[in-house]
Amino acid sequence: MAIITFREALRQALDEEMARETGVVVMGEEVAQYDGAYKVTKGLLDKYGPDRVLDTPITELGFTGLAVGAAFAGMRPVVEWMTFQFGLLAIDQLIHNAVKYRSMSGGQFKCPMVVRGPNGPAEYLGGQHSQSFASYFVHVPGFKVVAPSTPYDAKGLLKAAIRDDNPVIFLESEMSYGHKGEVPEEEYLIEIGKADVKREGTDVTLISFSKPVLMCLHAAEELAKEGINAEVVDLRSLVPLDKETVYASVRKTNRAVVVDEAWPKASVGSWIQAEVMKDCFDDLDAAVELVASEDVPMIYNHTVELEIQPTVAKIVAAAKRVLYRA
């Protein structure tokens, strides 16, 4: 298998799906002539032309709403938000239109579109560019929400997202675009709604999604040095949520730690923590722990910003607490 970066995996997915269906168009700020702020869309303009790869003005509400309307009319737009932080300017068009017209019209509309881009903290980006907004979309019925952690998952899930007839929120991370991984030469898709056990273990389940999955894998290695065999479940998809895979793991290990780089209040992490405690109550030997970001705005200083987020040390400590080995 070829070893490629996360951004190349995304690009392959876009390229293959654009070649497959002319209704797939890519739009966003700097996606065409500039090749994308993070170079995900590099080369697509040359290959598919300006009618299908569109540089937009800086007008998130305008072009996101335009994409929703185009999706209603049978196209399959892929919108790139340069960051999900800017997406807040456009969220009205998604919540009030993309996921409402089908219901409000009694099933007459479909909205096959993808909104993708980096979400969550990166490095040195300060208060307005370091936030994870997964819960904003998970909270509202009608979206599918996907958050891959590896190039393999990113490619297979993006292809599935583009073919999906619903609005799919596709969460990436600045820090992940350069990560490398194996991706097969032949075509494949990954079903949205299936979690993946990234590391098998017996003693404690670490549950996460997106970039922090890698941190969980590092934590599992640290725990192994102390004789603790951790299982890592990568949710991959937040809506629909693969409870079956999560619960099967928890029922095996009887202990769980949820890791989410968002704030802890009303978050995806706190939701999963509550679901596991409710549904696996009799199987748990300890209360489920949540390792989240601190409940504070992000700070520019690098030492402090790292400590605001989940760390390998925090995950190791939480795993030990649920094993009563702290």
Place this chain on the structure above:
Amino acid sequence: MRPIKGYDKEFLHGLLKEMLLIRRFEEKAGQMYGLKKIGGFCHLYNGQEAVCSGAAAGMKRGLDRLLTGYRDHGHALALGLSPESLMAELYGKATGCSKGKGGSMHMFDYDKGMWGGNGIVGGQIPLATGSAFAQKHQKDGGATIVFFGDGAIHQGAFHEAMNLAAIWKLPVVFVCENNQYGMGTSVDRASSVTDLYIKGQAYDIPSKIVDGMDVIAVMEEVKDAMDTARKEFQPSFLEIKTYRYKGHSMSDPAKYRTKEETEAFLAQDPIVLLKARMEEAKLITDEQYKEMDKQLKEVVMRSVEFAENSPEPALEEMYTDIYA
């Protein structure tokens, strides 16, 4: 007033009949609201009938699409949705045009090009550019028309959509139904300019004022603008000056207006004006008009009976029509 000469009798009768149907439908909707048969927000269209009727007459049915805000009963009727399916929707019945899931603000018929009413002020405007983008991409020969009120024109959605339509050359016609009030706030209190068409010029989009009490003027201007959109991918902006006789919604007694102001607009009622011109041209008699009105009142009464006798949606319906 534009001349009606050149339009045949049958066509003019159709226009008059449609405006009168909308008027009678809205009166009945208001009445049924008072009887608590209809709940929630209900925004009536009385006074503005020439706008949606004229516009619909200027569209290519089955090809063009229409989007509007929450004051959407008139547009739905003008695009050929039945009074039964609308009244049933107002009643929240399963036979409504949106299966009782939308209500007054969300009348939809995808196949008829009725892309609904939107309950977020200006929220439909970006969608219209998307519809037009798809029409251009798919080369289906259609165009999209989007209506919004004078209150919506200060939303970012309007300005962002106008700019995108201009730079991407989209087949879309923007129509501001300037009924002089955004809820209770008059245009001069809310806008830096009172002639709103000026805002279109900032985007280099051909823009003009249209008399919204003259159904012929609306029809001719919309037809021109839609043809230009279709043929040249050139968007337009029409500010159609009109007036709503009722309050913003059923709960609004409209105390912010003077009796004189309302009476001045009643004197140029779009239905009365068209009827007068047709009478003058000997295309209709007062008896024929009264007979038309009687029949329409019966049509509206039948829509009430239909709604009354229709079933409620099943409770299980709450779980459907969310994911495709």
